[in-house]
Amino acid sequence: MNSPINNKQNKVTLLDAQDDALDSYFDALLFADENDLIENKELIIEPVELKSAEAELSITEQVNTVSISSEIVFSEKDKDGKVVNQVLIPRSQRVKAADVVLQQRKNKPSEQKSIEFKEAPELDLSLFLPNIETLSDDKQSLEAVSRISECQVQLESDLARVAKLEQKLQQKIKQQDELNASSGKTSNAPAWAESDFQVLLFTVSGLKLAVPLNELSGILQWGDEYINELPGHASWYLGLIQNQGVNIPVIDTLQQVVPKNRWPEDYIVQRKFKHIILIDNSRWGLACEKVVEVITLKTDAVKWRSSRTKRRWLSGTVIEHMCALLDSSEFSTMLKTGDDSIIGC
């Protein structure tokens, strides 16, 4: 029954089948429950990225769209319209810069110069400075400065409003995070997983599974004890093994967690077990191929399942290790009741 896999082609087929099984398996994990999807949708927060003054702010609440440029270009032209001087001035300093230009003009009254304000494309100054193209005299310059001051005030007002909305948004995000923490992933974790916990990783036909150490009763080497095969049982029921005076049913784990159409080819013939994982106070033995290692997990390292109408044996998945976390008590119940609806098949 447990002949080794010697054929290379069979190995490839086996691995492909395992990959398919794992893909399907995790697909099923991720999309198995509509309730999960609904919950996830409810928790989605529209991402709003605020890029200082250059950002176009669009927030879920009704907010005026503000397009702002951080710099203003001051161009000084001669009477022929040729640019003789051009200065990029930060918006916060533009009034002072304009004063400097005006002061320069006062010092040289004989020169007829025009000052042209070029706004960056995003800033529509026409809203604030209509019909200003050139300043032919000081009065016009002062009016322009006045307009710029008004623009600055308006801008500061908008920025303050944006900051206020940003703060409000942060509060909403915080509230959502708190909501997630109270009713989301963490609440689905069992009590023993509220702090760091250890799990034993083992594999069945390439599929990696994990069982929490606090639910682990022991590990036996396959062959240390004779397995008594009982007639008339399903192929997943491998028989009884005697351990410390107790007869423990041993089952083929893969047949319980993976649908039959995803088993490796000739699995029943080629399956080869090396260990037996004892769970549920040694009530059941899970035959496996390899015991990998014991790892420590944090609660948030597991994607805990919120609703388990199917595959109740599956507590969650550990993406980092690409493995499924077993709920041994549910697994035991599943084996006792033989409820196929909660088996992976």
Next chain:
Amino acid sequence: MEYDYENSGDDDQMTQWVTFMLDGEKYGINVIQVREVLRNIEIAPVPGAPPYVLGIINLRGNVVTVVDTRARFGLTPLDVHEESRIVIIETMDQTVGLLVDSIAEVADILQSQIELTPNVGNDDSSKYIQGVHSRKGELLILIAVEKVLSDEEWADMDMF
């Protein structure tokens, strides 16, 4: 786990079981249901009989149907050999022979020493296993003979 015979109590009834081997495992049938054990009996095949029916034998003038126990239990088939025996049982108002690999012994087992087999779901095919008993490091599988065949199958035993 060794049984505490001194403190077993008066209600703990002693039972006797005829044990036999099948595909490396030891099975037991309650001695009350066993009529006799036969060896080197020619079995006449019956055309059209179910796969688990090996044929019939003439037992002192009576026709007795012989069941291939291996086939009935879903075990790998094995030809009749020198150690093979036919266990004649009486149950359900029927007399039937069970072909087994070999006969082992008669075991005395207290009722309290019989462990119920763990429930493994809704698989009815194993309902004929009455229990198990750990004995000298071995596991003895105790058979409820009347459940080896269904009522219809028992009724059909007369047809062969």
